[in-house]
Amino acid sequence: MKLTEAKQQFISSWGAFGTHWGINRTMAQIHALLLISPDPVTQDDIMEELNISRGNTNMNIRELINWGLVERVILPGERKEYFTAEKDIWKVVKQIVKERKKRELEPMMQLLDKLEDVEGDKKDKKVKTFVDTVSSIKRLGLQADKTLDVMIKAEENWFVSSLMKIFK
């Protein structure tokens, strides 16, 4: 397979992949493009490569920057802004985990805390099932929260080798 075709396929499936993870297709595609670009690229490069409008490109780049996955680069003597993505995939994964934990897990845990002390007779089957469900989700969530915290701080080597120990 030629590089051009391989790039296309990579970008396109990374985009499709993203949609299963609550990330919009274009944002994931831009990220994919940056991941495989050796040098920083401009907005116009991205627009041309992915056939998308200036506004769309701009918004999605900004979102990637918010997620901490992409950085602005100013090349000396150049007027245009360039963009580049972190290439170390382990760092990328950790960054995504960190953001999603903050954006999703933490608010969910706060809600479960409130819901756990619902009024009502604990002998009422409906109340009991509700509280049990909420509590067990919370318990697993807490565990996940701790585990992810350690993961976020870990070096890949350390993390992988620790997992290997457990998982023979």
Added chain:
Amino acid sequence: MKLTEAKQQFISSWGAFGTHWGINRTMAQIHALLLISPDPVTQDDIMEELNISRGNTNMNIRELINWGLVERVILPGERKEYFTAEKDIWKVVKQIVKERKKRELEPMMQLLDKLEDVEGDKKDKKVKTFVDTVSSIKRLGLQADKTLDVMIKAEENWFVSSLMKIFK
């Protein structure tokens, strides 16, 4: 907080949560409703509780069954079908992991395999960056694959206590 309100909040945020995970809002809401229902419920119960149409209810229940998260129950002497969800959250999580691994991780790994042996001079910076990116994603993916396999087979107690050992 009253049970009725708590239920509403739980269902509604579980629905919103789902949308961040590539699951449609209604499907997640139905799942939430079943999780907190002590006894099996009918399509009509769900339609009424969530204010959704018959067709919508039916399709999403079917999808939940495909995911292995919900089961049909035939109550003796009853004409209607009832539905019930697995209540053990650890089992639920394992089932979701198992399905997503099959639906997303495995196809992605296959693609990466193909893309890894792209034609071209490895000294060309563009080729090199592409291959390096693809390879490192593949490496991490393989590790994730193995880890998830073990997790899928694990009992919660065993899994959590193992993690605790690593993560002090």
Added chain:
DNA sequence: ATATATTTTCAATATTTTTTGAAAGTTCGA
């Protein structure tokens, strides 16, 4: 200060996804 290059915004538009509801299909008791 002005002209020019570049970035950002956002209302309008297009696309995708979800939902509806009525018709077709199925099951089952009598």
Added chain:
DNA sequence: TCGAACTTTCAAAAAATATTGAAAATATAT
């Protein structure tokens, strides 16, 4: 075998989401 109870399908409509593009804002060189 019939008919009522129930389930499934799917084209059309609605809702949600993403994209465009042109105007406004901003930055930079001279």
